[in-house]
Amino acid sequence: MSATSPAYSIRTPRLLLRCCEPSDAAPRLEAVTSSGAHLHEFFPPQPEGPPPLALHVAQLRKMRGGFDLDQDRPYVVVELHTGRFLGEVGLLTRAGLGAREVGYWLRRDAIGQGLATEMTAAVIRTAFELDKVSRVDLTCDPANAASAAVARRLGFTLEGRLRERQLAPHHVRGDILCFSLLASEYPHGPAHAVPIEAFDYLGQRIL
Ligand SMILES: CC(C)(COP(=O)(O)OP(=O)(O)OC[C@H]1O[C@@H](n2cnc3c(N)ncnc32)[C@H](O)[C@@H]1OP(=O)(O)O)[C@@H](O)C(=O)NCCC(=O)NCCS
Helix, strand or coil: CCCCCCCCEEECCCEEEEECCHHHHHHHHHHHHHHHHHHCCCCCCCCCCCCHHHHHHHHHHHHHHHHHCCCCEEEEEEECCCCCEEEEEEEEHHHCCCEEEEEEEECHHHCCCCHHHHHHHHHHHHHHHCCCCCEEEEEECCCCHHHHHHHHHCCCEEEEEEEEECCCCCCCCEEEEEEEEECCCHHHCCHHHCCCEEECCCCCECC
16 A cells, blocks of 8 residues: 655755755756766756756656656755755656656765765655555666665665666667665665655655
């Protein structure tokens, strides 16, 4: 059985994860712009496209709509005490029934502090404890050592290297590593040990 409301916000020791809003567009743009090439794979420069702020508003409106419709669940991640925009983490439904895939990014000046591990653990906890999924997947480019390290730090197992995959329109087709964490493994692993508080759409504590 799954929870009646998804977690609309989650607190960790250092972070606040909250359901995104179109009004996050300006700080999101600043985080992406100031990160330069670090985020080019996630946010490829589009010199011919719409103005960058309009692009972020459009993406956030779509993300927010999907969240409220119980599709993908993208969170913006801000510093707990200052509200500074740091990045995003999300639970995606493309992993299939009873499963979620986790995805994430951090602004360049926030890496190397364990924040990606902390925010990823937080959404994994909600996936297993509120949504009662059987597995969480984590995929990454074989060259993305930083992302594979997050998977390993959180106790994921490498299932294999999938060939010539393209999971999203902005990705380049190529091989990907697929890691997974099973519900039976989760209670004994590092993600379970990360303290969180999760709240529903009314701000009531659900975890
Ligand atoms: C992938 C990504 C989020 C990983 O970020 P990261 O900062 O390397 O990961 P973490 O936040 O977990 O930090 C881990 C590092 O912090 C260090 N650290 C410092 N304090 C720490 C703490 N309190 N707890 C845990 N680790 C800590 C660790 O030792 C580790 O250092 P190392 O990189 O020298 O081994 C980041 O590189 C990124 O945004 N990349 C671009 C987008 C992307 O590729 N997304 C994933 C697509 S699949």
